[in-house]
Amino acid sequence: MSIKNAFYAQSGGVTAVINASACGVIETARQHPDRIGTVFAGRNGIIGALTEDLIDTSQESDEAIAALRYTPAGAFGSCRYKLKSLEANKREYERLIEVFKAHDIGYFFYNGGGDSADTCYKVSQLSEAMGYPIQAIHVPKTVDNDLPITDNCPGFGSVAKYIATSTLEASFDVRSMAKTSTKVFVIEVMGRHAGWIAAAGGLVEDQGIPVVILFPEVPFDQERFVATLRSKVETFGYCTVVVSEGAKHPDGRFLAEQGTRDAFGHAQLGGAAPVVANLIKETTGYKYHWAVADYLQRAARHLASKTDVEQAYAVGRAAVEFALAGHNAVMPAIKRTSSDPYTWEIEMAPLAKVANVEKFMPREFISEDGFGITQSCKDYLYPLIQGEDYPPFARGLPSYVTLKNAPVARKLADFAL
Amino acid sequence: MSIKNAFYAQSGGVTAVINASACGVIETARQHPDRIGTVFAGRNGIIGALTEDLIDTSQESDEAIAALRYTPAGAFGSCRYKLKSLEANKREYERLIEVFKAHDIGYFFYNGGGDSADTCYKVSQLSEAMGYPIQAIHVPKTVDNDLPITDNCPGFGSVAKYIATSTLEASFDVRSMAKTSTKVFVIEVMGRHAGWIAAAGGLVEDQGIPVVILFPEVPFDQERFVATLRSKVETFGYCTVVVSEGAKHPDGRFLAEQGTRDAFGHAQLGGAAPVVANLIKETTGYKYHWAVADYLQRAARHLASKTDVEQAYAVGRAAVEFALAGHNAVMPAIKRTSSDPYTWEIEMAPLAKVANVEKFMPREFISEDGFGITQSCKDYLYPLIQGEDYPPFARGLPSYVTLKNAPVARKLADFAL
CATH class of the missing domain: 3.40.50.450 (Rossmann fold)
Structure with missing residues (x-):
C-alpha cells in the first residue's frame, strides 16, 4: 500500500x-x-x-x-x-x-x-x-464531557479529579477556620452548559463534607439556596459551595452577569463565585472565601x-x-x-x-433538591478519577x-x- | 523529673x-x-x-x-x-x-x-x-513567610510550589490559546503585606514564560504595567500576570477595592484579578482569563x-x-x-x-522594573519547593x-x- x-x-x-x-x-x-x-x-x-x-x-x-x-x-x-x-x-x-x-x-x-x-x-x-x-x-x-456516544471524554476525568481534590482540601481549610472566621467557601468551576465538572465537587460529601452545588441545569432559586446553606452551616459549622460558571437565574441570565458595574460604569466582568459570595454575606452575614479555578483546573x-x-x-x-x-x-x-x-x-x-450533538447530565444524576449529586452520579464519576x-x-x-x-x-x- | x-x-x-x-x-x-x-x-x-x-x-x-x-x-x-x-x-x-x-x-x-x-x-x-x-x-x-530570624516559614514552601506549578500549567494553556483566543492569564495569589507568594510565580520565567508580577511592595503604576504587558504579548504572543491580593495603588488603596458596585450599589467585594483583567481589556483589548487561587493554594x-x-x-x-x-x-x-x-x-x-516583627521581601529580590524577581530571589526560592x-x-x-x-x-x- x-x-x-x-x-x-x-x-x-x-x-x-x-x-x-x-x-x-x-x-x-x-x-x-x-x-x-x-x-x-x-x-x-x-x-x-x-x-x-x-x-x-x-x-x-x-x-x-x-x-x-x-x-x-x-x-x-x-x-x-x-x-x-x-x-x-x-x-x-x-x-x-x-x-x-x-x-x-x-x-x-x-x-x-x-x-x-x-x-x-x-x-x-x-x-x-x-x-x-x-x-x-x-x-x-x-473537559465539558458533553460529546455523545462516548461514555466520557478525555480531559474530563482529570478536571474532575482536580476539582474534587481541591474542594476536599479547601473544605478541610474552611472547617478549621469556621469557629471564629470563614464559614463558607465558594469555588467556581468550568462548565458553561453542563454541570459535569461541578458534579465532581459533590464527591467530597462521601468524606463528610457539607456541599451545595449550583448546576447550570438547575435554575438558581435564591431563597432555597440560602435556606439550604444556612441549614448546613448550622449542622456542620461550615459549608462549601461549588458553583458552575454556567449557573443561571430562572430568567436565563448567568449568575456571573449580576449587573455589577465598575468605577467607570462598565459592566463588571465575570465571576459567579464573587456574586454568590456577596449574596451569602448579604443574606446570612457568614464570613466567606471564594476561589475561581479557571485554567488552573484544566491545565493541572x-x-x-x-x-x-x-x-x-x-x-x-x-x-x-x-x-x-x-x-x-x-x-x-x-x-x-x-x-x-x-x-x-x-x-x-x-x-x-x-x-x-451535546450530551447533558442526566436528571437522575442530580439530587432531588437540585443542590447535590446522586449515588448513580458518584458511580459514574469515581472510575474516571482513578x-x-x-x-x-x-x-x-x-x-x-x-x-x-x-x-x-x-x-x-x-x-x- | x-x-x-x-x-x-x-x-x-x-x-x-x-x-x-x-x-x-x-x-x-x-x-x-x-x-x-x-x-x-x-x-x-x-x-x-x-x-x-x-x-x-x-x-x-x-x-x-x-x-x-x-x-x-x-x-x-x-x-x-x-x-x-x-x-x-x-x-x-x-x-x-x-x-x-x-x-x-x-x-x-x-x-x-x-x-x-x-x-x-x-x-x-x-x-x-x-x-x-x-x-x-x-x-x-x-504561608506569608514573614516571621523574622527563621530563613523561611513552614507552610510557605508548599504554597510557593503550588503557585509556581499552577502558573506554569496555566501559562502553557494560554500559550496554546493565544493565536485566536486568550492572550493574557491573570492569577491572584495570597500575601496581603508581602509578595513572597507572588514571587514564586516568577520562577516560571526560567522555563521561557513571560510573566508580570504585581507585588504589594511596589505601588501599582498602570501606565508602566500596560506598556510592559503589551511588550511581552507582542514578543511572545501571550503573557501571564501574577497579582498579589495585597497589590496597591500609589495612594495605598488595594487594587481589589476599585470602587466597583454591585446591582444594589454595595461595594463589590474582592478580587484583584478581575480588576486587573478588566483593566487589561479596557486598555489593550486583549482577551483574558483570570483565576483566584484563594484557599486552594494554602490547602493543596x-x-x-x-x-x-x-x-x-x-x-x-x-x-x-x-x-x-x-x-x-x-x-x-x-x-x-x-x-x-x-x-x-x-x-x-x-x-x-x-x-x-514582620519580615518583608528584600528590595534586591524584586527586579529593577518592579515586575519580576531577581536571581537572588530564585536562589532563595528554589530550595524551598524541592x-x-x-x-x-x-x-x-x-x-x-x-x-x-x-x-x-x-x-x-x-x-x-
Whole structure:
C-alpha cells in the first residue's frame, strides 16, 4: 500500500491530557512507516492547515514525543475557529485540499470537542464532495464531557479529579477556620452548559463534607439556596459551595452577569463565585472565601487522573488504527463495560452521529433538591478519577516539554483567513 | 523529673503542612512518656484553652497521628483570636492558668504566625508574672513567610510550589490559546503585606514564560504595567500576570477595592484579578482569563513541597525537644546553611525577638522594573519547593485523616470570651 502523510491538530479549549492523545497519534504513526510518512501538526489547529503553517513532528525525538504524555495544554497550539458549511465557504475547503495535496496528506486527525467534531466531519466529506481521498478521524477531547456516544471524554476525568481534590482540601481549610472566621467557601468551576465538572465537587460529601452545588441545569432559586446553606452551616459549622460558571437565574441570565458595574460604569466582568459570595454575606452575614479555578483546573497535569491519561492516549492510538484499517468519518469512543471494577474499551462511533450533538447530565444524576449529586452520579464519576500519573519534576517544578515545532517549508501562496 | 501534660494549639490561617508540625509535636511527645503525659489539643486554637475545650490526643492511634503528616488544614481547628496584654485583660491570663493547673499542663506549644508568636510570648511570661510554671514554645507556621530570624516559614514552601506549578500549567494553556483566543492569564495569589507568594510565580520565567508580577511592595503604576504587558504579548504572543491580593495603588488603596458596585450599589467585594483583567481589556483589548487561587493554594497538600513537609515536622519535633531541655519563650527557627546544595538545620530563636516583627521581601529580590524577581530571589526560592511528598490516595482522592477529637472532661466553670 502507498505511504501518505498525516495531519494532526488540536482544537478548542485545551486540557491536561490532550497532548497524551497527540502522543498516542504520533507514536502509533511512527510504528507504521510503511503506511504513514510524516505526521504534520497544524500550528494553532485548523488555522495551521488553512495557512499552510505546518509543523514537522519528525523533527522531534522519541523522548520529546513521549514527554507529551505528561505535558498539559496544546503542544502545537490550538484555535477557536469553526469551518462554515461547504456551501457557505467553499474557498476554505478548496484551500484545505490544496494544502493536503501539496503535502501528500491522506490522513486527517482532529483532536477536539463538539465544534471540532463538526469540522472533522465536514473534512471527512471532502473525499466525496470534492473528489479528494482523505480519511478524517476525530479524536475526542473536552473537559465539558458533553460529546455523545462516548461514555466520557478525555480531559474530563482529570478536571474532575482536580476539582474534587481541591474542594476536599479547601473544605478541610474552611472547617478549621469556621469557629471564629470563614464559614463558607465558594469555588467556581468550568462548565458553561453542563454541570459535569461541578458534579465532581459533590464527591467530597462521601468524606463528610457539607456541599451545595449550583448546576447550570438547575435554575438558581435564591431563597432555597440560602435556606439550604444556612441549614448546613448550622449542622456542620461550615459549608462549601461549588458553583458552575454556567449557573443561571430562572430568567436565563448567568449568575456571573449580576449587573455589577465598575468605577467607570462598565459592566463588571465575570465571576459567579464573587456574586454568590456577596449574596451569602448579604443574606446570612457568614464570613466567606471564594476561589475561581479557571485554567488552573484544566491545565493541572500534576494531578491528572491515570485513567484519563490512559484513555486520552488510547483514543489517539485508536484513531491511527482506524485510519490504517481504512475508516473515514469516525471517532474512537470510550465504552464502559463495567463500573465496579471499572473496565472500558474503545469502540468506533460514526462521526455523523457525534457532530453537533451535546450530551447533558442526566436528571437522575442530580439530587432531588437540585443542590447535590446522586449515588448513580458518584458511580459514574469515581472510575474516571482513578489513579495518579505524576509528571517528572526537576528543581521542584514539573518537567513539561516544549517542542521545537519546526515549520515545514511552504509550497503554496498565502491564504487570507 | 516529674511528668507534666502538654497543650498544643493551631492558630491563624491554616496551611498544607501545619498538621505535619502537629505530627512532629505529638509523635515526639509520645517518645517521652517519662516527661510528657497527655498532649491536649485546643479545639480551635487558644479558644480551646480559654473555654477549657480540650481534645485528648491520646485517644488517637499512632496511625492517625502519622496521617497528620500528609493531611492539610488544622486537624484540631484554628482561630483568629489575639490575647490582649496582661494589663489590658488579666482575666484571660488568669483563666489560662486556671485551665493549665486543672489539667496539669506544663508545656504550651503554639503553632502559628506573627500574631500567635505574640500570644505565645505573653503566655511564656505567665511563669514569672503570675507565678505559674509553664514553658511556652512557639512552632512557626505561615504561608506569608514573614516571621523574622527563621530563613523561611513552614507552610510557605508548599504554597510557593503550588503557585509556581499552577502558573506554569496555566501559562502553557494560554500559550496554546493565544493565536485566536486568550492572550493574557491573570492569577491572584495570597500575601496581603508581602509578595513572597507572588514571587514564586516568577520562577516560571526560567522555563521561557513571560510573566508580570504585581507585588504589594511596589505601588501599582498602570501606565508602566500596560506598556510592559503589551511588550511581552507582542514578543511572545501571550503573557501571564501574577497579582498579589495585597497589590496597591500609589495612594495605598488595594487594587481589589476599585470602587466597583454591585446591582444594589454595595461595594463589590474582592478580587484583584478581575480588576486587573478588566483593566487589561479596557486598555489593550486583549482577551483574558483570570483565576483566584484563594484557599486552594494554602490547602493543596497534594502538591506539597517535600522540603516544607520535613521542615514543618522538624520544627514540631524541635519544639518538644526545646521544652524537654528546659527552655521557655523560644521558637525553633530554620537556618539555611547552604543554598546549593541546599542544607538547613534547626536553631533556637528567642521569642522576644520574633513577636510582632514582620519580615518583608528584600528590595534586591524584586527586579529593577518592579515586575519580576531577581536571581537572588530564585536562589532563595528554589530550595524551598524541592521534592514531592504525595499523600496516599483512595478511590481517586487523597486519603486525609479526620481525627476523633474526643473532648476532655471539663473540670471548671464556664468562661465567657
